[in-house]
Amino acid sequence: MKHTWKVARISGIDIKVDSSWLVIFLLFTFSLSAFYFPQSFPVSNRMYYWLLGLLTSLLVFASVLFHELAHSLTAKKQGEKVEDITLFILGGVARISDEPGTPQKEFVMALVGPVSSFVLALFFILVSVLVAPFSKPIQVAAAYLGYINAIVGGFNLLPGFPMDGGRVLRAIVWKATGDLKRATRVASQVGQGIAFFLIFFGIFRFFRGNLGGLWLVLIGWFLHNASVQGYSQVLLKSSLEGLKATDLMSKDFQFVESDLPLEVLVQDYVLRQRERVFLVKEGEKLAGIVCLEDIKKYPRERWPELRVREVMTPAEKIIYVTPGTTGDQILQRLATANVNQVPVLEDGQVIGIVCRNNLLQVLQLRTELGI
Numbered sequence: 406m407k408h409t410w411k412v413a414r415i416s417g418i419d420i421k422v423d424s425s426w427l428v429i430f431l432l433f434t435f436s437l438s439a440f441y442f443p444q445s446f447p448v449s450n451r452m453y454y455w456l457l458g459l460l461t462s463l464l465v466f467a468s469v470l471f472h473e474l475a476h477s478l479t480a481k482k483q484g485e486k487v488e489d490i491t492l493f494i495l496g497g498v499a500r501i502s503d504e505p506g507t508p509q510k511e512f513v514m515a516l517v518g519p520v521s522s523f524v525l526a527l528f529f530i531l532v533s534v535l536v537a538p539f540s541k542p543i544q545v546a547a548a549y550l551g552y553i554n555a556i557v558g559g560f561n562l563l564p565g566f567p568m569d570g571g572r573v574l575r576a577i578v579w580k581a582t583g584d585l586k587r588a589t590r591v592a593s594q595v596g597q598g599i600a601f602f603l604i605f606f607g608i609f610r611f612f613r614g615n616l617g618g619l620w621l622v623l624i625g626w627f628l629h630n631a632s633v634q635g636y637s638q639v640l641l642k643s644s645l646e647g648l649k650a651t652d653l654m655s656k657d658f659q660f661v662e663s664d665l666p667l668e669v670l671v672q673d674y675v676l677r678q679r680e681r682v683f684l685v686k687e688g689e690k691l692a693g694i695v696c697l698e699d700i701k702k703y704p705r706e707r708w709p710e711l712r713v714r715e716v717m718t719p720a721e722k723i724i725y726v727t728p729g730t731t732g733d734q735i736l737q738r739l740a741t742a743n744v745n746q747v748p749v750l751e752d753g754q755v756i757g758i759v760c761r762n763n764l765l766q767v768l769q770l771r772t773e774l775g776i
């Protein structure tokens with residue numbers, strides 16, 4: 406089960422919390438309240454440890470948010486759109502809707518993250534020094550926050566894409582060679598190297614009896630996926646840049662009624678006519694669009710009871726493109742809107758539909774033909 410909750414909105418950016426974040430939040434609170442603080446100073450009431458643990462743990466994640474906000478606000482300033490920031494089990498991630506346009510922009514945007522963490526680290530260390538004569542608990546908590554922020558800053562500076570340091574490396578190679586694809590490949594390979602190192606080092610530590618090793622394995626595994634994915638995204642983008650909506654769309658589409666049972670749609674339309682996308686109408690109005698991917702989301706047993714209306718992308722959520730929109734822009738729109746298809750609109754008429762699958766099929770055909 407995957408759930409995210411929107412908890413705030415800062416400068417037009419939605420701040421979200423993923424359910425997996427609760428795990429790490431509780432883990433932090435628990436290890437601070439049950440071990441770290443009790444080992445650092447005595448108190449008369451143990452509740453105090455838990456209160457301080459909770460507060461410190463919240464500040465840890467406020468710091469992670471601060472780091473992501475630094476990226477996001479810089480991106481916004483550079484003219485990019487920031488969708489949202491999500492806190493999850495391995496930290497935070499900002500969804501920025503486009504890759505930076507120049508190496509300089511990418512360099513600055515990547516670097517502000519670790520810099521903001523180091524600034525926070527200095528701030529907390531300063532607080533810890535200043536309060537030392539007055540309050541041992543606050544001194545210990547502030548020192549801990551300083552240490553965590555320094556780790557966050559340092560870890561993110563590792564030069565593997567898609568970590569901040571990897572993006573800095575990519576920007577430098579990009580600037581030097583003028584080739585974004587090559588720069589991404591280099592940074593992604595370093596990223597995979599670091600990921601393997603983390604995984605092996607984590608396993609090694611685990612077998613030496615250190616449970617924290619598993620954590621490194623998890624981070625390494627995540628990093629490996631992200632760096633492979635990041636690179637293939639750039640590859641895909643550059644292959645799609647040369648294609649227009651008219652090259653990618655399918656022109657064979659039909660209208661179906663919105664109250665048609667899914668089972669009938671599959672039997673009479675999909676299987677018999679071998680089509681994958683249908684426009685849905687209600688009376689004379691376009692009500693939505695339904696694609697094979699929408700159907701596949703539901704188990705077969707439910708097809709007889711479900712109506713097209715319940716599985717389609719409704720009209721108000723449909724994003725249109727024009728015949729000249731390029732493949733990479735289409736892909737980006739599909740991703741940002743989280744839909745599987747876009748109709749192509751010319752003079753108010755739907756002239757075709759591009760499905761996520763079309764993009765891949767066209768690419769595959771072109772690769773096979775060596776185009």
Ligand SMILES: [Zn+2]
Pocket residue numbers: 472473476518519561569
């Ligand atoms: Zn960062």
